[in-house]
Amino acid sequence: MCSAVVPLSPPPATNALAAGRGVPARPLIGTLDSNRTQVVMETLLQRIVETGSAIAIIDITGVPTVDTMVAQHLMKTVAAARLMGTECMISGIRPQIAQTMVHLGVALGDVTTKATLAGAFATALHKMRLAITDVKA
Amino acid sequence: MDRIPILKMGDLLLVTIQVDMHDRLAMTLQDDLTDRIVTARARGVLIDISGLEMVDSFIGRMLANIASMSRVLDAETVVVGMRPAVAITLVELGLTLNGVRTALNVDKGMELLNSLGGHQG
Amino acid sequence: MPVEREQQLRLVSSEDIVLVRQAVRQMAADLGFSLVDQTKLVTAASELARNAVIYGGGGTARIENVNARQRNGIRVTFEDNGPGIADIQQAMKDGYTTGGGLGLGLGGAKRLTDEFEIESHPGKGTRVGITRWR
Numbered sequence: 469m470c471s472a473v474v475p476l477s478p479p480p481a482t483n484a485l486a487a488g489r490g491v492p493a494r495p496l497i498g499t500l501d502s503n504r505t506q507v508v509m510e511t512l513l514q515r516i517v518e519t520g521s522a523i524a525i526i527d528i529t530g531v532p533t534v535d536t537m538v539a540q541h542l543m544k545t546v547a548a549a550r551l552m553g554t555e556c557m558i559s560g561i562r563p564q565i566a567q568t569m570v571h572l573g574v575a576l577g578d579v580t581t582k583a584t585l586a587g588a589f590a591t592a593l594h595k596m597r598l599a600i601t602d603v604k605a
Numbered sequence: 606m607d608r609i610p611i612l613k614m615g616d617l618l619l620v621t622i623q624v625d626m627h628d629r630l631a632m633t634l635q636d637d638l639t640d641r642i643v644t645a646r647a648r649g650v651l652i653d654i655s656g657l658e659m660v661d662s663f664i665g666r667m668l669a670n671i672a673s674m675s676r677v678l679d680a681e682t683v684v685v686g687m688r689p690a691v692a693i694t695l696v697e698l699g700l701t702l703n704g705v706r707t708a709l710n711v712d713k714g715m716e717l718l719n720s721l722g723g724h725q726g
Numbered sequence: 727m728p729v730e731r732e733q734q735l736r737l738v739s740s741e742d743i744v745l746v747r748q749a750v751r752q753m754a755a756d757l758g759f760s761l762v763d764q765t766k767l768v769t770a771a772s773e774l775a776r777n778a779v780i781y782g783g784g785g786t787a788r789i790e791n792v793n794a795r796q797r798n799g800i801r802v803t804f805e806d807n808g809p810g811i812a813d814i815q816q817a818m819k820d821g822y823t824t825g826g827g828l829g830l831g832l833g834g835a836k837r838l839t840d841e842f843e844i845e846s847h848p849g850k851g852t853r854v855g856i857t858r859w860r
Contacts, residue, residue, distance in 0.1 A: 513689035548692035553707040630738035
């Protein structure tokens with residue numbers, strides 16, 4: 469059994485650009501799992517430019533603790549990506565992290581957050597009018 | 606260079622800023638664009654800043670002004686190609702560029718303009 | 727590549743602001759600053775250079791390679807003989823939403839750099855120094 473990414477509905481004419489290149493657009497996923505948040509953030513933004521991803525998912529499942537500095541870097545990255553024209557989602561927010569963020573008064577604003585990477589990926593695909601479906605091999 | 610060139614593509618105006626702009630050049634661009642939007646009956650303006658290594662508060666204000674003025678003239682503006690280092694610096698500077706639509710590159714910028722203005726780009 | 731240890735540039739016209747940006751960029755690149763750090767320093771310098779030209783009636787920018795505790799850095803000092811700032815605290819507050827005003831550049835420049843010093847008195851001009859360490 470394998471899966472493929474297929475459009476939910478006929479893509480608008482302008483998306484023919486991406487399809488024409490033979491590679492369907494997909495959300496970019498960046499994994500944050502170290503304390504070198506600043507470097508990872510800069511790399512993520514660079515990857516966004518290189519891949520032309522209008523949606524990026526920052527997965528923090530592997531982050532042990534979210535202190536003020538990590539939270540601030542996260543928010544700055546989301547803000548920078550938005551300035552560049554990319555929407556970010558944050559996935560992998562465990563209950564403890566959610567509590568910490570609320571205590572720290574971290575304002576997530578209108579950033580979409582999901583508990584799991586799979587959930588964020590599905591949401592991103594939906595926004596891009598794509599879906600994962602099973603294809604008989 | 607004493608003015609930044611403005612290209613007309615259908616009812617779209619395309620501006621590519623490739624030089625380290627001094628303030629007067631930025632003001633001239635603002636004026637030129639306002640005139641051109643009217644004379645070309647443009648519905649959209651695409652400003653490519655992929656060549657800019659720096660955007661300070663003056664240039665940021667220029668972009669915001671262009672976005673506002675074009676809207677008054679019934680055109681939409683999209684700024685494309687902002688470099689990561691520039692974006693990071695703007696966030697640190699505290700400049701939000703509210704009211705300025707952005708897209709990653711020219712392709713995405715045109716997509717956005719198409720979806721906004723309903724014109725054939 | 728030999729690095730200019732110190733440069734002094736005049737700040738009179740808006741074109742001079744660009745020259746200061748370029749000189750700061752060049753020194754930062756030569757010293758191996760990361761792209762993001764270069765951009766932050768250049769942007770801060772641009773804000774302060776503009777203040778000197780527009781509000782200070784013109785002045786100078788001194789760009790120096792500095793060393794301390796085995797760290798390499800760049801210090802840029804802006805001086806003008808303009809009207810000076812009466813209330814520095816007020817001037818440091820941001821006013822981006824209101825647009826215009828002396829406060830725009832100072833707060834931003836401070837956030838973008840590691841060290842920020844300002845000395846100003848009404849009628850006695852203004853001196854602002856910023857430092858970024860590699």
